[in-house]
Amino acid sequence: MASALYEKLKNENALPSPAGVALRLLRLAGEEDSTVEAIAATIESDPALAARVLKLVNSPIAGMSRRIGSVSSAVVLLGLRTLKHLALGVSLISNNRAGRCENFDFGSFWRESIARAVAAQHLAARLEGLPADEAFTVGLLGKIGQLALAVGYPDQYAQALARARADDAPDLTEIERQMFGTDHNDLSADMMSSWYVPDALCEIVRRQDSPHLTDADARARPGRIHATLRLAGLMAAALNQRQANPDLHTQLEQQARQSEFTPEELDRLLSVVREEWLATTDVLSLTPEQPPASEQTQIDSHSRPDRGNDVVAPSAAGKDARPSTGEPLRILLVDDDPEQLSVLSKYLGDEGYRVMTASNGTEAISVDLAQAPQMIITDWEMPGIDGLELCRRLRTQEGAGLVYILVLTGHSDKIQAVEALNAGADEFLSKPYTRDELLARVRAGQRVVRLKANLAARALEVSECNVKLAAYNERLQTMASQDELTGLFNRREAMLSLAEHWALSTRHNSPLSCVMIDIDRFKRFNDTYGHKTGDLVLIETANRLRTMVRAGEKLCRFGGEEFLIICPNSSADAAQRLAERLRKAVGSRPIKTTGVECSVTISLGVAERTGNMTASDDLLAATDAALYGAKRAGRDRVHVAGARDPSPVGSM
Secondary structure, X not given: XXXXXXXXXXXXXXXXXXXXXXXXXXXXHOOOOOOHHHXXXXXXXXXXXXXXXXXXXXXXXXXXXXOOOOHHXXXXXXXXXXXXHHHHHHHHHHHOOOOOOOOOOHHHHHHHXXXXXXXXXXXXXXXXXXXXXXXXXXXXXXXXXXXXXXXXXXXXXXXXXXXXXXXXXXXXXXXXXXXXOOOHHHHXXXXXXHOOOOHHHHHHHHOOOOOOOOHHHHHOHHHHHHHHHXXXXXXXXXXXXXXXXXXXXXXXXXXXXXXXXXXXXXXXXXXXXHHHHHHHHHHOOOOOOOOOHHHXXXXXXXXOOOOOOOOOOOHHHOHHHOOOXXXXXXXXXXXXXXXXXXXXXXXXXXXXXXXXXXXXHHXXXXXOHHHOOOEEEEEOOOOOOOHHHHHHHHHOOOOHHHOEEEEEEOOOOHHHHHHHHHHXXXXXXXXXXXXXXXXXXXXXXXXXXXXXHHHHHHHHHHXXXXXXXXXXXXXXXXXXXXXXXXXXXXXXXXXXXXXXXXXXXXXXOOOEEEEEEEEOOOHHHHHHHXXXXXXXXXXXXXXXXXXXXXXXXXXXXXXXXXXXXXXXXXXXXXXHHHHHHHHHHHHOOOEEOOOOXXXXXXXXXXXXXXXXXXXXXHHXXXXXXXXXXXXXXXXXXXXXXXXXXXXXXXXX
């Protein structure tokens, strides 16, 4: 049962949550009959997610041997579970990059969560605690309850974090239970459950900080999982630390020894995890570099704007923010002094600028996005949201780099100027100032705005050219990878894809199976009715197979009347069940062609990657041998490699 705190935050709409596209993808992940087309269409409805999917599949993480240009191909290669992780990460991070909880470092939280996820994924294969993809999910979302408390109760949670850092303080979870009636582990599990994460993983998260287990319990599966997550957490903290922490490294080394890692193995693992962590943070636009601690606290305490109050939208930073020689610069004036607003408006209006006004920072944030200003001139001293906090809030928004901000203030010393520039201002003007001095600063800012706008315009043109080029390359790739008759992937694509999935399966220690299909006695259709009828039988058989193949599985015409299905993350048992559904789908009713009804059956061979196989060709050979066994046993049946070899029945 969900905690009272979770229900309260949920009813107040105060929980960090994935956006609509991510939720739709999570639902699709739980539906066995989800198709590649439906998943690709869902991803493509969110351009930002689609771009990151393509970036991920073409990054060193995926290990592809060629460049992938289409979302549908990325879905097949990455798999639905990986895409689910990516969608969750993109959605949650983009909506919760900053906040006003003073002692909570939002950027560091996400970087460490990603490091913990990557580390858990690698450790899972070694410790056999839980599947690698599930370990990634637990690592990424296992501490999401901390984020919820920082967002929902920023002031109270800042106090809790401060108490936890004091000497001889109780554990953070104990402080949370005292203050909120529950802890971040329970809250994380409740949130994950609402996102369609399996109950077993939610329970792992709920108990992840349980007291250390006995030796007997530690050897059981829950104990191995506990050790996996603890070691992953320590590795993540070590990778994400800003300063050397001897105590942390001592704990890491002790936990590694308990998990039977030698110091050399731990160093190698940390190196691999660090490389993949950096690549993943790059995909999610999270730079691991951090500002000095003195600046980070200041930025985090003021940087999260209320949702929907962006002054500059990403679209406004594109072609809407391109001032030309015939277009007046759009300037927003922000000052709580009506007289100053009037004077500034006259100065700038007389020069032909388009002027908008706001009487305070809150009002400035609510300016209509259709009037997106290209320059903001704001007073420093204002009630509520002052000029510096306004700068900080603006600079947290993607695309806000094109807005030029000039801060007006009665301060004149260099320290105040540095503070304004660090908050995100581009220029600083001390009062009193003359009309000519103000206009000179505005004209200097206008030159910067025009330069940035021109660069953005050129970048947009390059992007549009790249999109067209990618579409052209995709058409060429489709022509090279598609079977002309059936529209399925061809043999060349099958071999490339099998090699790639073999590499991924080996890397993550995940299962990989193949199904080889042959139309029984196909030659008789050509001999009896002609090749046109034979082609129609091939096309309709391919269509029936296509309707039964699930998301992530790749169906190819392997040659003649043979088909191959690559099944990543599938055991031989799962592939056998798929093969039986395919056999029934093809043989359930005759195929009607030009005035002829053809009764068609298929034989299928199934094989799974085993430890004694050294290359994808070995898996292909085992699948082909299993198909041979099905045909030898009488056709219209499924045979699994390694099962008792059937006795010969008739001729091939």
